[in-house]
Amino acid sequence: MKKIGFLSFGHYRDVAGAKVPTAGQALHDHVALARVADELGLDGAWVRVHHFEESMTSPFPLLTAMAAATSRIHVGTGVVDLRYENPLHMAEEAAATDLLSHGRLELGVSRGSPELAVDGQEQFDIHLPDGETWAENSRRKIERFLHAIEGHPIAHSSRARELGKGPDLPIRPLSPGLRDRIWWGAATHATGLIVAAQGMNLLSSTVMLADDGRPFHVQQADQVRDYRVAYRDGGHAGPGMTAVTRPVFPITSDADRRYFGTRVAESDSVAHHDGSIARSGPTIAGSVEEVVAALQADEGVTEADLVLFTMPSHLGVDYNTHWLENLIVVAEELGWR
Numbered sequence: 001m002k003k004i005g006f007l008s009f010g011h012y013r014d015v016a017g018a019k020v021p022t023a024g025q026a027l028h029d030h031v032a033l034a035r036v037a038d039e040l041g042l043d044g045a046w047v048r049v050h051h052f053e054e055s056m057t058s059p060f061p062l063l064t065a066m067a068a069a070t071s072r073i074h075v076g077t078g079v080v081d082l083r084y085e086n087p088l089h090m091a092e093e094a095a096a097t098d099l100l101s102h103g104r105l106e107l108g109v110s111r112g113s114p115e116l117a118v119d120g121q122e123q124f125d126i127h128l129p130d131g132e133t134w135a136e137n138s139r140r141k142i143e144r145f146l147h148a149i150e151g152h153p154i155a156h157s158s159r160a161r162e163l164g165k166g167p168d169l170p171i172r173p174l175s176p177g178l179r180d181r182i183w184w185g186a187a188t189h190a191t192g193l194i195v196a197a198q199g200m201n202l203l204s205s206t207v208m209l210a211d212d213g214r215p216f217h218v219q220q221a222d223q224v225r226d227y228r229v230a231y232r233d234g235g236h237a238g239p240g241m242t243a244v245t246r247p248v249f250p251i252t253s254d255a256d257r258r259y260f261g262t263r264v265a266e267s268d269s270v271a272h273h274d275g276s277i278a279r280s281g282p283t284i285a286g287s288v289e290e291v292v293a294a295l296q297a298d299e300g301v302t303e304a305d306l307v308l309f310t311m312p313s314h315l316g317v318d319y320n321t322h323w324l325e326n327l328i329v330v331a332e333e334l335g336w337r
Contacts, residue, residue, distance in 0.1 A: 004307050005306065005309070006037060007309065008033070009047075009048045030056075030066060032069075033320055034069060036317075038071060043306065045075050046075070047077060063105065068101075076183070077107055081109075081110070081112030083121050083137065088171060094175075095173045107183065109183070110186070112138075146198070152170060154169060154171055183203040186205060186227075189219075202243070204300065206281075209273065209276040216268045216280060216281040242305050244301060245310060246310070247283045251285060256323075
């Protein structure tokens with residue numbers, strides 16, 4: 001059975017006619033939508049994290065509330081921007097969230113994407129060491145984070161310091177099993193191989209950098225397949241899971257048609273992103289039958305263990321309950337449920 005879930009940007013905006021005008025409503029809506037998704041049988045309720053925007057910024061309180069309101073669905077991030085994080089503080093928060101959710105946290109992290117703030121990390125009092133890039137900084141942070149959640153000693157007790165010994169104090173709390181549920185957001189084939197070498201799960205990006213001209217879903221499928229080979233060759237004990245994200249909108253009502261039209265799909269989009277040529281896939285909208293056919297033809301979807309559907313959370317709880325119900329119908333038609 002292929003796993004499915006939603007991934008929400010968590011947008012809100014206080015303008016006339018907005019269905020989600022405030023941050024408070026956006027947060028409460030996501031708790032309610034996680035409960036709906038749990039009851040419908042989805043496997044994941046994930047949120048994006050973007051700083052200095054009208055969006056989700058502090059994921060751990062929200063994920064804890066979502067887990068408390070549900071019984072089985074996993075809650076996750078896609079992704080936490082490591083440029084803003086202290087890896088040990090994040091390790092403590094992640095472990096606490098995982099314990100409170102009874103092992104249902106799926107923590108997606110990465111270097112982060114281009115953003116509105118040009119000095120955001122500086123305002124968080126986080127600065128790049130001389131000669132280090134943000135990519136290098138993030139790789140160093142994830143190594144520190146993984147070392148911490150694995151339970152390795154981090155700090156010295158006074159006794160260890162007196163005896164001239166190494167660190168003897170791990171972070172607290174520790175959550176068994178969390179290490180197997182860390183995901184890295186990867187936008188290139190090469191990054192997917194690095195993720196495999198580190199024994200993390202692969203959260204394939206919504207864009208593929210270093211575009212080689214082939215369709216997005218074909219490039220992404222190659223990334224997923226090669227990740228699996230590299231993960232297996234690395235001899236890791238964990239499952240080595242893979243996930244892709246798709247904007248999918250079945251048209252079954254006038255509201256669906258008003259919001260998303262009647263197009264089954266558009267072509268890939270190609271643009272410059274983060275200093276590289278980037279390719280992203282199309283939006284899939286149409287009848288249930290048309291959506292099913294488009295997903296069946298999608299090699300990236302076929303290869304992945306988990307498919308996350310991008311939720312239009314700004315349209316409110318009622319509409320998104322209907323959208324989630326439509327996704328279950330699609331999943332049943334595909335034989336995923």
